[in-house]
Amino acid sequence: MENYNISTSEVIEVLGTIAFAISGTFNAMQRKLDPFGVLIIAFVTAIGGGTVRDLLIGDTPVAWMRDMQTCLIVLFTALGTMFFKTHVQKLKITLFLFDSLGLGLFTMVGILKGMAFGLNPGICIALGTITGCFGGIIRDTLLNTIPLVFRREIYATACILGGLLYYLLIEINVESVVAKLAVVAFIFVLRIVAVKFKLSLPKFDY
Amino acid sequence: MENYNISTSEVIEVLGTIAFAISGTFNAMQRKLDPFGVLIIAFVTAIGGGTVRDLLIGDTPVAWMRDMQTCLIVLFTALGTMFFKTHVQKLKITLFLFDSLGLGLFTMVGILKGMAFGLNPGICIALGTITGCFGGIIRDTLLNTIPLVFRREIYATACILGGLLYYLLIEINVESVVAKLAVVAFIFVLRIVAVKFKLSLPKFDY
Amino acid sequence: MENYNISTSEVIEVLGTIAFAISGTFNAMQRKLDPFGVLIIAFVTAIGGGTVRDLLIGDTPVAWMRDMQTCLIVLFTALGTMFFKTHVQKLKITLFLFDSLGLGLFTMVGILKGMAFGLNPGICIALGTITGCFGGIIRDTLLNTIPLVFRREIYATACILGGLLYYLLIEINVESVVAKLAVVAFIFVLRIVAVKFKLSLPKFDY
Numbered sequence: 001m002e003n004y005n006i007s008t009s010e011v012i013e014v015l016g017t018i019a020f021a022i023s024g025t026f027n028a029m030q031r032k033l034d035p036f037g038v039l040i041i042a043f044v045t046a047i048g049g050g051t052v053r054d055l056l057i058g059d060t061p062v063a064w065m066r067d068m069q070t071c072l073i074v075l076f077t078a079l080g081t082m083f084f085k086t087h088v089q090k091l092k093i094t095l096f097l098f099d100s101l102g103l104g105l106f107t108m109v110g111i112l113k114g115m116a117f118g119l120n121p122g123i124c125i126a127l128g129t130i131t132g133c134f135g136g137i138i139r140d141t142l143l144n145t146i147p148l149v150f151r152r153e154i155y156a157t158a159c160i161l162g163g164l165l166y167y168l169l170i171e172i173n174v175e176s177v178v179a180k181l182a183v184v185a186f187i188f189v190l191r192i193v194a195v196k197f198k199l200s201l202p203k204f205d206y
Numbered sequence: 207m208e209n210y211n212i213s214t215s216e217v218i219e220v221l222g223t224i225a226f227a228i229s230g231t232f233n234a235m236q237r238k239l240d241p242f243g244v245l246i247i248a249f250v251t252a253i254g255g256g257t258v259r260d261l262l263i264g265d266t267p268v269a270w271m272r273d274m275q276t277c278l279i280v281l282f283t284a285l286g287t288m289f290f291k292t293h294v295q296k297l298k299i300t301l302f303l304f305d306s307l308g309l310g311l312f313t314m315v316g317i318l319k320g321m322a323f324g325l326n327p328g329i330c331i332a333l334g335t336i337t338g339c340f341g342g343i344i345r346d347t348l349l350n351t352i353p354l355v356f357r358r359e360i361y362a363t364a365c366i367l368g369g370l371l372y373y374l375l376i377e378i379n380v381e382s383v384v385a386k387l388a389v390v391a392f393i394f395v396l397r398i399v400a401v402k403f404k405l406s407l408p409k410f411d412y
Numbered sequence: 413m414e415n416y417n418i419s420t421s422e423v424i425e426v427l428g429t430i431a432f433a434i435s436g437t438f439n440a441m442q443r444k445l446d447p448f449g450v451l452i453i454a455f456v457t458a459i460g461g462g463t464v465r466d467l468l469i470g471d472t473p474v475a476w477m478r479d480m481q482t483c484l485i486v487l488f489t490a491l492g493t494m495f496f497k498t499h500v501q502k503l504k505i506t507l508f509l510f511d512s513l514g515l516g517l518f519t520m521v522g523i524l525k526g527m528a529f530g531l532n533p534g535i536c537i538a539l540g541t542i543t544g545c546f547g548g549i550i551r552d553t554l555l556n557t558i559p560l561v562f563r564r565e566i567y568a569t570a571c572i573l574g575g576l577l578y579y580l581l582i583e584i585n586v587e588s589v590v591a592k593l594a595v596v597a598f599i600f601v602l603r604i605v606a607v608k609f610k611l612s613l614p615k616f617d618y
Contacts (some may be wrong), residue, residue, distance in 0.1 A: 008403050011538025022319070029418050036361075036362055037450065039361070039458065053465055053474075055262075056463070056467075056472065056473060056474050056477060057472060057473045058264070058303055058470070058473055058506050059324065060261075060262065060263060060264025061262060061263045061264055061323065062262050065262060065263065065325055065326075065329045065332075065333075067326060068326050068328050068329065071332065072326060072328075117473065119477060120479060122483060122484075123477050123483070126477075126483065137554070141347060141553060141556075142343070142347060142353060143349065143352065143556060144347075144556065147554060155448075156448050156452070157448050160448075163605070169466065172276070196426075200446060242567075242568055242569050246568070257468070257548075261467055261468075264470070265471025266467075266468065266469060267469045267470055267529065268533065271468060271469065271531060271535050271538075271539075273532060274534045274535065275533050277534055277535070278534075344504065345415050347553060348549070348559060350556065350557065389429060395525060411528075
């Protein structure tokens with residue numbers, strides 16, 4: 001973590017981890033898994049994207065294994081969600097907002113990590129998208145459904161567009177922190193707009 | 207393998223590999239896969255946990271690629287199980303015992319490997335649990351079912367409790383070999399008790 | 413890529429990538445995924461095998477992340493297939509031929525990479541088989557079906573037989589390039605014969 005600058009966004013990354021852990025917990029509880037299964041799914045949702053990213057670039061041990069912080073955040077988030085589920089379910093909109101915020105942040109973190117490893121811009125954007133989306137993909141695969149990312153309103157597309165925006169902004173010399181926050185905000189808002197107005201890419205019919 | 211002490215448990219690890227290979231073979235035959243598919247599933251079940259463990263900590267090439275021993279054990283076990291299936295099926299209880307023994311051993315091996323890599327105790331326990339459980343998780347995912355580990359009687363929970371026991375034992379200065387065998391025995395017995403008395407964690411209902 | 417000789421087969425490897433990208437695109441369109449989902453599936457099919465291979469041997473960042481070539485090939489192939497689908501669908505036999513050619517080539521590339529890493533022959537054949545088959549396995553798992561490789565006419569078996577042939581040929585001092593082309597041709601022809609005459613390994617019945 002120390003060799004690329006995420007200090008300004010670390011707080012929001014933690015929020016993203018929390019949001020994804022909550023989303024995973026709900027998914028698993030709806031499938032009536034036992035509490036351990038719920039914890040596994042919460043964990044996979046929250047750390048899956050970063051794990052795939054670290055494996056692909058060879059930055060091992062993967063991030064969540066280096067200290068207990070991530071594990072403890074997911075553990076307490078999932079336990080809290082299980083105990084207070086009725087209360088939290090009413091916060092559905094809040095959850096969606098956190099999920100979208102997490103998507104934006106994780107995408108940004110992935111792009112920065114790719115850049116720190118000297119990868120090509122196109123690859124960095126792919127890495128950001130992977131960081132944002134793969135937690136959900138692994139979760140859905142384990143739960144035996146076609147990953148929602150393949151069906152849902154603009155989701156991964158938002159990550160890609162956000163990544164393109166980031167390179168555009170730094171190309172025109174926008175300050176680094178501003179560019180990062182703008183990308184997070186862009187992905188966040190695009191997701192909200194897409195869901196609110198049911199925007200989606202066209203599907204194929206035969 | 208040579209940089210952490212598993213010499214005392216290597217024989218039992220081989221037994222664990224055999225047990226998981228047999229369990230994978232039966233699973234695949236019940237799904238009427240062709241013999242190659244059966245071999246793949248037997249292989250995945252027996253080496254999946256260790257592979258995920260080695261990938262996460264970056265110990266590559268992963269263990270089974272370093273020599274032919276593991277591959278040959280799985281190959282001959284799976285072929286033997288396919289040819290003598292009627293006979294082996296009557297050994298269902300023996301299989302279950304081997305599976306539980308393998309679970310205990312693989313969990314212990316994973317914990318020791320994590321310690322050899324200087325990881326945090328909590329992470330080592332997670333790594334042990336991954337080593338014990340992920341073979342079955344990958345097998346079930348490939349076979350298109352929700353992994354049994356998410357539904358079954360106390361399974362991964364046994365690995366976690368066994369891991370906690372190990373740190374407790376070395377904390378109170380129990381001799382290393384004794385502590386390891388105690389953990390393997392604990393997980394082994396806990397699985398048997400859980401299945402015999404149908405112990406499980408409560409599920410969620412809505 | 414530069415530390416093992418694939419210069420003679422690089423052109424055909426690109427063709428294999430194209431063929432797998434096309435096959436993935438068709439699979440995803442038949443499942444009515446949105447265009448982004450189609451791109452993901454095309455990408456996973458074309459690079460999945462090589463990615464798993466590179467992860468297992470620890471050759472990271474994995475091959476497709478080192479430059480944009482592979483990504484661009486997959487992108488343009490998938491977009492082209494989406495736009496000209498009616499035309500390409502009539503080329504079904506051509507696709508099958510490319511898929512089989514890709515299988516042969518990717519298997520050969522995987523074997524050579526394993527040899528360059530000093531791995532045991534049996535492991536190299538496994539690595540070649542993984543390189544050839546895992547793109548399809550990951551694709552089918554994401555699309556929530558039992559991977560076709562577990563059900564279909566001789567598929568991975570062709571990779572293994574091709575790998576054995578390669579070691580036989582270099583054992584009797586056949587020139588390297590000739591041996592490689594012979595293996596690719598062998599796998600290619602075996603697949604065609606297997607599909608034409610519906611050859612398959614026997615399944616298990618109870």
